[in-house]
Amino acid sequence: MKLFCITLMLVLLVLLAGCASGPSIDKSYTATGQGSRVQYVVLHYTSTNLPRSLELLTTTDVSSHYLIDSNPATIYQLVDENRRAWHAGVSSWKGRTWLNSTTIGIEMVNKGYTDTPSGRVWQPYTEAQIQALISLLKDIVKRHDLPLGSIIGHSDVAPQRKVDPGPYFPWKRLADEGLVPWPDANEVARKQAQLAANLPNIAWFQHQLARQGYEIIENGQLDKQTRKVLAAFQMKYRPSNYSGEADAQTAAMLLVLNSKL
Known part of the structure; x- marks a missing residue:
């Protein structure tokens, strides 16, 4: 009886070990169609x-x-x-x-x-x-x-x-350090001079911000959500003035950055 119990316990241990280790998986093949989940x-x-x-x-x-x-x-x-x-x-x-x-x-x-x-x-x-x-x-x-x-x-x-x-x-x-895109200062200055006399409308700003990647409703209105998105963009590329106003310098930076997309 004692020998039977010992044998039974050994069998159970083997079975539990097999369950704990999971299925047997062959990892000898690797797919070429894959990439990091991180975007x-x-x-x-x-x-x-x-x-x-x-x-x-x-x-x-x-x-x-x-x-x-x-x-x-x-x-x-x-x-x-x-x-x-x-x-x-x-x-x-x-x-x-x-x-x-x-x-x-x-x-x-x-x-x-x-x-x-x-x-x-x-x-x-x-x-x-x-x-x-x-x-x-x-x-x-x-x-x-x-x-x-x-x-x-x-x-x-x-x-x-x-x-x-x-x-x-x-x-x-x-x-x-080559980690984020940045608008060339000379290009921005040239574009700003051109845009100062003929500032694009708010719909244009909204479209350019959407091209950058921001979620924004393109309704042509300088509303609260548009001001916040403009301020977020300005805080990144022009931290000295992140008023949320649609001005010529912001327009120039958007044009230069989006020309590289």
């Missing part, structure tokens, strides 16, 4: 300090693939790149919606802004933090074979409700 990298700031950022991104429904501290500039990986992180929310870019499924989210420890009696005060990013971000972005772009234009901000994909990474984020610095 974009979305940049954010956390609006708070490191301890609170880690708490929010690891214990709530909000998450990101990476978190970059400011001092020291430590890169934390919180979600595997092959898994979905909950960072973009209701979002849209170039017709794609709900971007969590196709993006890598990077949060940077930065308080964003504080509203004071004298106006809104933004927190700058540290040099070490930006250097760490650039290094991470270059690695991600290379591994996922991402084309130029794949690195965008939360304010790009959700301009009606988000402003991060904010006007102090150095997009031009990323452009100088």
Whole structure:
């Protein structure tokens, strides 16, 4: 009886081991028709300090693939790149919606802004933090074979409700590193001079912003949603003035950028 029980236990253990290991899969063939699930990298700031950022991104429904501290500039990986992180929310870019499924989210420890009696005060990013971000972005772009234009901000994909990474984020610095497209200053100056005397109408601005990738209703009206999208574009390419007004310089930047699409 004892021998029978021992034998039965061994059989059960073998069966359980087989179940635990899953099906036998032959991986000797690889399809050529495949690519990374990642289409974009979305940049954010956390609006708070490191301890609170880690708490929010690891214990709530909000998450990101990476978190970059400011001092020291430590890169934390919180979600595997092959898994979905909950960072973009209701979002849209170039017709794609709900971007969590196709993006890598990077949060940077930065308080964003504080509203004071004298106006809104933004927190700058540290040099070490930006250097760490650039290094991470270059690695991600290379591994996922991402084309130029794949690195965008939360304010790009959700301009009606988000402003991060904010006007102090150095997009031009990323452009100088070959990571984002940037309009040539001389071309912009020439176009601006031409457009100053004959500014395009709002429908034109809306169409050009939609070509960039922004979700915008092309109704020909300078309404609240259009102002927010204009401000998001200006905050990225002209952070000294993100008024949301349709002006000649903004039109020139749109023309130069869209001519490269």
